[in-house]
Amino acid sequence: MFGPRKSFESSAHGQEHSLAKTLSWPHLIALGVGAIVGTGIYTLVGVGAERAGPGVILAFVICGVICACAALAYTELATLIPAAGSAYTFSYTALGETVAWVVGWSLILEYSLACSTVAVGWSGYLVGWIETAGVHLPQALLVGPHGGGIVNMPAVLVSLAVMGMLILGTRQSATLNIVLVLIKLVALTIFVAYALPAFQNANLHPFMPYGFGSTEVAGHKRGVMAAAAIVFFAFYGFDAVATSAEETKNPKRDLTIGIVGSMLVCTVIYMAVAVTAIGAMPFTQLANSPEPLALVLRQLNQPFAAQLIALAAVIALPSVILVMMYGQSRIFFVMARDGLLPRGLAKVSRRTGSPTLITILTGLSIAAVAGFFRLDEIAELANAGTLIAFISVGICLMVLRRTAPQLPRLFRCPAAYVVGTVTVLGCLYLLASLPSSTLVRFVMWNVAGLVLYAAYGRRNSGVGKGGA
Numbered sequence: 094m095f096g097p098r099k100s101f102e103s104s105a106h107g108q109e110h111s112l113a114k115t116l117s118w119p120h121l122i123a124l125g126v127g128a129i130v131g132t133g134i135y136t137l138v139g140v141g142a143e144r145a146g147p148g149v150i151l152a153f154v155i156c157g158v159i160c161a162c163a164a165l166a167y168t169e170l171a172t173l174i175p176a177a178g179s180a181y182t183f184s185y186t187a188l189g190e191t192v193a194w195v196v197g198w199s200l201i202l203e204y205s206l207a208c209s210t211v212a213v214g215w216s217g218y219l220v221g222w223i224e225t226a227g228v229h230l231p232q233a234l235l236v237g238p239h240g241g242g243i244v245n246m247p248a249v250l251v252s253l254a255v256m257g258m259l260i261l262g263t264r265q266s267a268t269l270n271i272v273l274v275l276i277k278l279v280a281l282t283i284f285v286a287y288a289l290p291a292f293q294n295a296n297l298h299p300f301m302p303y304g305f306g307s308t309e310v311a312g313h314k315r316g317v318m319a320a321a322a323i324v325f326f327a328f329y330g331f332d333a334v335a336t337s338a339e340e341t342k343n344p345k346r347d348l349t350i351g352i353v354g355s356m357l358v359c360t361v362i363y364m365a366v367a368v369t370a371i372g373a374m375p376f377t378q379l380a381n382s383p384e385p386l387a388l389v390l391r392q393l394n395q396p397f398a399a400q401l402i403a404l405a406a407v408i409a410l411p412s413v414i415l416v417m418m419y420g421q422s423r424i425f426f427v428m429a430r431d432g433l434l435p436r437g438l439a440k441v442s443r444r445t446g447s448p449t450l451i452t453i454l455t456g457l458s459i460a461a462v463a464g465f466f467r468l469d470e471i472a473e474l475a476n477a478g479t480l481i482a483f484i485s486v487g488i489c490l491m492v493l494r495r496t497a498p499q500l501p502r503l504f505r506c507p508a509a510y511v512v513g514t515v516t517v518l519g520c521l522y523l524l525a526s527l528p529s530s531t532l533v534r535f536v537m538w539n540v541a542g543l544v545l546y547a548a549y550g551r552r553n554s555g556v557g558k559g560g561a
Contacts, residue, residue, distance in 0.1 A: 097556045099185045116340050118347040118354075123271040124419075125355025127412040129328060130277050134366050135386060135406050136214035137324050137472065142371065143380030144313075145320035148301040152321035153367050157360045159519035160328040163483045164356040165506045166490040166516055168349050172503035173493070175344035178427035179420075180482040180489075185431070185556070187489040187496070194550060196485045197428050198542035202535075203478030204421030205459050208255075208414045210326065210471045212248035212463035215410040217383030219247050222403035225396070237465040248463035255414045256456025259422065260449055273412035280405030281362055284386050285369050287398045292372035307526035314528050322526035325479070326472045327363065328356075349504045418459060422452045433550035473527055477535040480520045487516030 116124075141149035170183045178185075181200055185193035220235055236242035258269065303315035307322065314322070341347045366386070370379065374389050382388045384406070390399035426448045429439035442449045462471065490506060491513040506512050524532075 097554070098187070098189050099182070099556055116347070117342050118350040119271065121341065121347055121351025122354045122358070123274045124416050125351055126278075126358055127271075127274045127416045129355060129359040130274070130281070130362060130413075134281070134327055134363055135410065136217060136383060137327055138367060138370050139379050139382040139385035139388075140472075141320040141324040142376040142385075144303070144315055144323065145317045146299065146302040146376045147297045147371050148303075148305075148317040149320045149324065149376070150364075150367050150371055151301070152317050152324050153327070153363050155317070155321045155519075156325045156328050156523075157363065159483075159516065159523070160325075161356055161360070162512045162516040162519070163486060164352050165512050166486045166509075168352045168504050169502055169506040169509070170486060170489060170493070171348045171352065172344055173500060175341065175348070178424060180486050181424055182427060183489045184485045187492045188485070190433075190551075190554060190556060191546070192485065194428075194433060194542065194546045195539060196482055197424055197433070198539060198546075199478040199481040199535075200424045201421060201478075202538055203475050203482065204417050204424065205455065206462060206471045206475035206478070207326070208252065208417040208421070208459040209248070209462040209466065210475055211410055211413045211417065212252045212459070213245060213467070213471065214383070215251055215407065215414070216245050216247040216463075218387070218403050218406035218410065221384045221387060222400065222407055225400065225403070237467070239465075239467045244464040246464070249460045251411055252414060252418075252460035252463050253456060255411055255418055256452060256460075258415060259418055259452045259456070269412075269415075273409045273415075276405050277409040277412070278362070280402050280409070281366055281386075283398060283405075284390065284402055285365050287395050288369045288373040288389050288393060291374075291393050292369065294372075296372050296375055314526070316526075318522065318526040322476060322523050323472055325476050325523055328359070344503070414459075418452070418455055421459075422448060422455045425451045425455060428550075430555075432553040432555040433546065436553075473531040474534055474538075477524065477527060477531060480524045483520045484517050484524075487513040487520070490516075 138149065141152055145152055167179070171179070174182055174186055178197070179200070181193055181197035184196045216235065220230065223230065232240075233242045234244060234246040237245050301317055303310060303317075303319075305317045307314050307316045307319040309315075341351075370385060370389055374392055378392070379385050379388065384403060387399040387403045387406075390396075390402060425434065426439050426441075428434045429436055429451065438451050438454070439448065440450065491510055493500075494509050
């Protein structure tokens with residue numbers, strides 16, 4: 094019904110189209126934490142507060158529960174099918190090629206726009222940090238046309254710099270990522286230590302000024318679920334760990350530790366930071382700030398700590414771009430290797446074991462989006478792509494439990510049908526909570542993708558032609 098499916102044995106490829114196994118579990122936890130702890134907590138706290146008030150704290154809890162279920166499903170599937178491609182590959186094996194194409198096309202949107210979102214957030218912290226030092230840059234080169242400028246040049250430059258890092262090789266990039274992750278965690282610890290003493294219960298009232306559900310207020314979505322639909326961006330990243338399955342030395346041990354471990358670490362961090370930020374400052378002052386954590390510290394007369402937070406964001410947020418760009422390049426790579434996109438794109442460098450051409454194309458497209466679009470619009474559209482992927486993973490978990498129960502599972506998700514159902518229904522609710530304009534753009538993206546699939550992918554599919 095949904096096209097041909099991959100067999101579980103179809104993950105073997107020639108050396109020219111195979112990725113080098115260079116990663117172990119410390120790299121994977123750092124990849125997960127590097128992707129998850131980033132723009133979401135550094136910048137989207139302000140956007141979420143504008144939509145839900147103090148209820149943004151509850152929005153983080155809801156997203157954490159949904160993503161924890163998705164993480165469990167990802168872990169079982171990533172260890173059952175240890176090939177690059179994450180949700181795309183799972184869908185190809187369990188549901189069929191057409192569904193896999195939609196998921197893969199949505200993942201391309203997710204990763205590219207996630208990178209661009211982080212690049213724009215990084216630019217906000219960089220500009221704030223520079224301006225507090227008394228240096229004022231031309232506004233035309235700091236924002237895109239939406240803000241009256243020409244291009245967000247810092248966002249473009251950081252995207253291209255990260256692209257260069259990935260071209261050097263996966264292991265080198267992952268090792269650098271560990272250092273950047275440690276910087277981020279230290280910075281967030283400093284924020285909590287300085288801001289928590291200023292916590293005031295009065296700042297949490299009214300807790301849900303716009304209610305729980307996502308409703309239209311003055312042309313904008315408001316409510317806890319409206320905030321959840323945007324701060325959801327703060328949680329995903331563990332799926333990038335799943336895309337590294339083919340490059341993992343010991344998938345049984347390393348993928349389980351990497352995915353579950355990174356989710357646990359990040360959920361604890363997020364709750365501590367969100368409660369501290371909202372409790373230390375009225376949400377009306379925090380709303381829509383491009384650098385909310387640094388703003389809180391400046392309001393508390395802690396300029397040095399604010400400078401440290403901003404500097405840490407400037408240094409460490411590129412780690413999120415690195416992981417997301419890595420994830421997108423691997424999705425692109427696998428779709429090309431399967432023949433759904435030109436197979437020439439799937440060649441890997443003999444020197445580094447990574448796909449150089451696909452990484453360059455990915456980096457250039459991310460830089461272009463980051464240079465010209467707004468942070469909130471990019472994040473919302475990226476979330477739509479992620480939610481489709483998570484829905485597919487929840488379905489794949491339940492389908493494979495029924496159609497392939499005999500396969501040995503290196504990690505068995507507890508209460509698989511409950512976890513799968515919560516993942517699917519939770520993500521559908523978040524998807525419905527996104528602005529209608531975002532959903533229209535997302536549908537247009539996938540319609541264009543299906544046209545490309547019908548014109549090229551279906552005819553050139555390696556699986557469809559009977560080859561793995």
